[in-house]
Amino acid sequence: MTPVFKLHKIIKRYGQREVLHIEEINIHGQKICAILGPNGSGKTTLMRIMGLLTRNDTGTVNILGEDIHWGKEQLLKLRRQMTMVTQTSFMFEGNVYDNVAYGLKIRRMPERGIRAAVEKSLELLGMSAFIAADARNLSGGERQKVAIARALAVEPRVLFLDEPTANIDPQSAVEIERHVRFINRELGTTIILVTHNLFQARRLADEVFFMWDGKMVERGSAKDIFEQPQDERTRSFLSGETVF
Ligand SMILES: Nc1ncnc2c1ncn2[C@@H]1O[C@H](COP(=O)(O)OP(=O)(O)OP(=O)(O)O)[C@@H](O)[C@H]1O
Ligand SMILES: [Mg+2]
Known part of the structure; x- marks a missing residue:
């Protein structure tokens, strides 16, 4: 099956600063993927590139089998198949x-x-x-x-959720999670979720990406990442030892 997202050697800079440097990401359809990581690690930037709202400096983006050349018509067509919900x-x-x-x-x-x-x-x-x-x-x-x-x-084929329940009471957050799961299962929507709520990621995600300083340092099933993180940074972040 063609992946929904295929990113290769993506670099994004703001001024002199490299804020994103991703070797390779493939995301297959109908999954719930959570992107985790500390503030400023590049989660929103990555999501915005996938949603074709921010342009990468180098590397290639392929969405739903199409190589992105950032032409107006292509952007319009693909953006219509994706929607984003942010924190506020x-x-x-x-x-x-x-x-x-x-x-x-x-x-x-x-x-x-x-x-x-x-x-x-x-x-x-x-x-x-x-x-x-x-x-x-x-x-x-x-x-x-x-x-x-x-x-x-x-x-949409793809729903991006950037901290969708950050300002929401626990009961409503759980309700929203239920809807997100339903949408994914019943409508087959691919969901990319950024959250600082680790319990939420664990409850919802099929797959977890862990970002650190613009890089994806670990990826795996939610079970593997939460139960047996391999990278020291992931381990300390998930255990709450890292202070930001
Ligand atoms: N438009 C911009 N201009 C300059 N720098 C930017 C811009 N957007 C993001 N950055 C910088 O890029 C880095 C990554 O930002 P990003 O918003 O992707 O982080 P994040 O992981 O989503 O963080 P948070 O958890 O706080 O939302 C940050 O250091 C941020 O200051
Ligand atoms: Mg963000």
Whole structure:
């Protein structure tokens, strides 16, 4: 099977500083992959390159079998198959319906299809009752659920979650995890998750990447990484010995 992501010898610099240097990453479809590592280790940068939002300086990116040449049409086509939810999601002015419908409107879906997709997506996140609520008055956790519903409404092949439950109470976080798992299993969505919640990574991920100083120092099944980390840095990070 063609991997969803194939990254080879990726380097990203800001000014003189090399913030990412990845030899090789292959991610196959329909998996939940967690990217772990300390602040500043390059997790978001890596995710943004995979989502075609930040351009790498050297190396090659292949997504869904296509070599990325960063041409406008290719970017548009592939970006439409991927959506991203960040830690603090932006809500547009208007109600929850408008916010969830947003991606479908720009994809020019007919209005009737949009309503059905929005309703389905909100239902999946347990947020149907909020459909007419003003999006800006929602609580942090509710916003996050709406943001995930918005991302899902377009039925992406890939969903990027960058610390999606960082501001969320434990009960709602567990609920969101349940939805993430459901989406992955039932819709076959590939999920790339960045989290500082190690328990969450362990509960959700099929595969874990551990980043350190721009490099991927270890990768493996969640079980192997959490139970038998091979790299000293992974071991100390997971045991909480590393102080940042
Ligand atoms: N646009 C930018 N301009 C300059 N430096 C940047 C930019 N984006 C990221 N960096 C730097 O690149 C490094 C990696 O940042 P990145 O956001 O990928 O880290 P991260 O692993 O996501 O960290 P965190 O856990 O804090 O979110 C950091 O040192 C950061 O300061
Ligand atoms: Mg980050």
